[in-house]
Amino acid sequence: MFKRVLIANRGEIAVRVIRACQELGIETVAVYSDADKNALHTQMADIRCHIGPADAMESYLNKDALIRAARESKADAVHPGYGFLSEDTAFAEMVVNAGLTWIGPLPETIKLVGDKDAARDAVEPSGIPMAKGSPPIYNNNIALELAKFVGYPAILKPVSGGGGKGMFIVHDEEELQKVLNVIDVKKIRYYFEHYIENSRHIEVQIVADNFGEVIHLGERECSIQRRNQKLLEESPSIALSEEMRERVGKLAVAAAKSVHYSSIGTVEFLLDLATHEFYFMEINPRVQVEHGITEAITGIDLVRTQIKIAAGEPLDFSQKDVKFRGHAIECRINAEDPDNNFMPAPGKITFMHEPSGPRVRFDSGVAAGLAIEPYYDSLIAKVIVHGRTRGDAIKIMQRALNEFIIEGEDLKTTISLHQKILADTYFRTGNIDTQFINKRLPIYAKEPKKLSLKEKLNLKTMLSENLTTVFDAGINDFED
Numbered sequence: 001m002f003k004r005v006l007i008a009n010r011g012e013i014a015v016r017v018i019r020a021c022q023e024l025g026i027e028t029v030a031v032y033s034d035a036d037k038n039a040l041h042t043q044m045a046d047i048r049c050h051i052g053p054a055d056a057m058e059s060y061l062n063k064d065a066l067i068r069a070a071r072e073s074k075a076d077a078v079h080p081g082y083g084f085l086s087e088d089t090a091f092a093e094m095v096v097n098a099g100l101t102w103i104g105p106l107p108e109t110i111k112l113v114g115d116k117d118a119a120r121d122a123v124e125p126s127g128i129p130m131a132k133g134s135p136p137i138y139n140n141n142i143a144l145e146l147a148k149f150v151g152y153p154a155i156l157k158p159v160s161g162g163g164g165k166g167m168f169i170v171h172d173e174e175e176l177q178k179v180l181n182v183i184d185v186k187k188i189r190y191y192f193e194h195y196i197e198n199s200r201h202i203e204v205q206i207v208a209d210n211f212g213e214v215i216h217l218g219e220r221e222c223s224i225q226r227r228n229q230k231l232l233e234e235s236p237s238i239a240l241s242e243e244m245r246e247r248v249g250k251l252a253v254a255a256a257k258s259v260h261y262s263s264i265g266t267v268e269f270l271l272d273l274a275t276h277e278f279y280f281m282e283i284n285p286r287v288q289v290e291h292g293i294t295e296a297i298t299g300i301d302l303v304r305t306q307i308k309i310a311a312g313e314p315l316d317f318s319q320k321d322v323k324f325r326g327h328a329i330e331c332r333i334n335a336e337d338p339d340n341n342f343m344p345a346p347g348k349i350t351f352m353h354e355p356s357g358p359r360v361r362f363d364s365g366v367a368a369g370l371a372i373e374p375y376y377d378s379l380i381a382k383v384i385v386h387g388r389t390r391g392d393a394i395k396i397m398q399r400a401l402n403e404f405i406i407e408g409e410d411l412k413t414t415i416s417l418h419q420k421i422l423a424d425t426y427f428r429t430g431n432i433d434t435q436f437i438n439k440r441l442p443i444y445a446k447e448p449k450k451l452s453l454k455e456k457l458n459l460k461t462m463l464s465e466n467l468t469t470v471f472d473a474g475i476n477d478f479e480d
Contacts, residue, residue: 001311002026002077002101006049006070007041008091009081011061012379013287013363014041017079021304022412029073031066033059035373036284039363047073050261054375062086063091067098068384077101077310083377086286087114101273103310105285106264113283117159119189119259126258128251131270131279137185143192147176168194178304196272196279200239201225201434203284204252205294207429208261209309215319216249217298220290222268224421226342226437231414232421233290234329235297238299238390238430239271248278255283264291264306273433289332289382291360296328296386327390329397333380333404335372338354338417338446345412346372352407355400359386372411380406380413390430398422420444 005021006029007014018028018041021136030045035054042048049069059065061073061084070078078095080086092107104110113119117136124130133169134146136159136440147154147170155181156168166188170176183190205217221237222230236245252267268281291302300317309315336342348371364381366372372380383400387393401419421427424440 002307003031004047004073004075005056005077005079005103005307005316006031006066006075007045007079007081008060008074009079009084009086010036010376011108011360012043012382013081013289014361015044015365015366016363017081017303018044018309020301023301024304024307026307029069029075031060031069033375035050035371035375035462038372040052040367049073054373056084056375058375061271063088067094070095070100071098075100075215077103077307079103080286082286083290088283089114089360091401095125101310103263103307106230106267109259109261110285111260113265113285115159116157116282117189117475119283120164120280123255123258123283126254128255129277132194136189136191139185140180143180143190144173144176146192147173150192150274153195153197154188154192155195156192159191165229196270197433197435198273199223199434200237200271200432201230201267202237202240202271202278203269203288204248204266205288205291205317206252206256206261207264207300207302207305207309208256210262210312211314213315213318214253214256214261215315215317215322217294217300217302218253218324219245219248220293221432222290223432223434223438224427225434226399226441228291230332231328231329231437232418233293233295234327234390234393236324236476238328239273243279244276251278251280255280259283263309264302266368270274270434283444289379290330292363292382292384293328293330296325296361296384298322299325326388327393328384328386329393330382330384331401333406333418334381334414335378335380335411336414338414338441342414344374344378345410346374346378347408348372348412349406349408351405353403353405354381355383355403357400357403359396360400361385372408391428394422394428403420417444420447444457 004027007017021028023320030042031046031049031051032042033052033054050224051065052062054469078100085091089111092102093111095102132150134150137143158166170181200221201222203222204219208214219237220233220235222233224232254268266284269278272279313441335346337345349368352368361384385393387396
């Protein structure tokens with residue numbers, strides 16, 4: 001087992017990896033920029049290494065600075081977390097060439113699955129269904145022809161990258177032309193896939209050691225998205241029958257084996273609701289933001305498992321050992337304004353009360369007195385709950401979000417949006433797809449704003465001097 005691990009990341013995921021290392025008896029090294037000098041992950045680690053200014057390009061994306069920090073701190077392994085350099089082949093190779101262990105898939109595997117076009121070619125011989133796709137696009141004229149070839153609606157995807165960033169859905173040539181006017185297909189390689197509008201986003205967690213053992217840990221439902229980026233995830237998906245669950249699990253294992261995958265990762269699919277067919281999307285070669293809901297229903301610590309695999313240990317459980325218990329939901333709470341097209345709304349946190357209690361997990365990299373910095377991702381926290389049933393999990397999450405109070409200078413959050421989603425009859429009955437937010441957000445905007453408990457108390461105080469009698473007479477009007 002490793003003696004010391006450097007975490008080439010920040011925020012919530014750095015805290016998560018530090019906790020896993022502490023449980024394994026491994027010392028940790030935190031890296032930090034000027035903006036993160038007092039951040040939670042730097043306070044929790046055994047060793048701190050300054051790597052640059054607030055700008056991510058000069059700090060967390062500075063490969064030389066990270067390697068230098070690993071050497072100076074005498075780390076023997078590097079965990080990349082998610083985002084930043086977690087899918088960067090060159091950085092993984094630099095780590096290995098420096099004589100350190102990369103906690104993740106082999107660099108050649110990252111390179112293969114990081115190129116979505118190459119990944120499709122590698123996976124296709126295994127017989128996994130795929131939506132009709134195109135070769136990479138090199139100029140606008142070819143783009144127009146290739147869009148016709150795959151058929152509208154089409155989704156325009158960058159060959160590299162993840163997290164739903166840089167994707168465009170077009171329904172006709174006019175929409176495509178508008179997109180081509182603002183992107184440069186000569187600088188960034190794109191390709192087309194036929195877009196299945198009536199679909200659900202289903203991903204499967206895979207675990208593979210270095211001895212050829214590959215298993216899956218069930219699926220996650222990730223259809224609640226904005227701009228192709230996830231807001232709320234749950235596991236298992238109520239859209240899947242046992243036969244479908246077994247089928248998509250086998251497809252995910254086959255996809256992982258086709259690229260000789262090791263470590264933990266995720267195979268993503270679109271489920272066509274008309275045909276119940278699964279279509280391969282991509283393989284994510286890293287720990288996912290939403291890994292906690294899989295941990296909740298399986299009882300398997302994915303980050304600890306990932307570290308043990310990198311240390312050369314075989315899996316100590318098999319497919320038949322994996323049992324799924326209950327239902328888990330995760331809400332990503334971001335510093336964004338849902339009423340203003342999800343524009344980032346960072347700021348200093350002046351007060352924060354974390355949700356807690358039975359069956360509630362709170363993963364965060366911030367605390368009162370710290371700030372959500374404008375330089376990085378807007379994630380504040382992940383609230384994860386585990387219930388006996390989906391309905392039970394929804395009730396627990398509603399209770400948890402009601403407890404979650406966060407205040408700050410210029411800070412806005414997505415808590416209110418999540419509360420609306422959880423109360424939505426369509427969501428509660430499972431009638432969702434990847435267009436759920438696009439369809440429901442305009443309806444939420446028209447709904448009258450409900451008063452929080454704190455707002456009710458403030459209102460009662462404000463009115464008490466002159467309108468106590470009137471207010472008390474109408475107290476029942478202020479229902480949750």
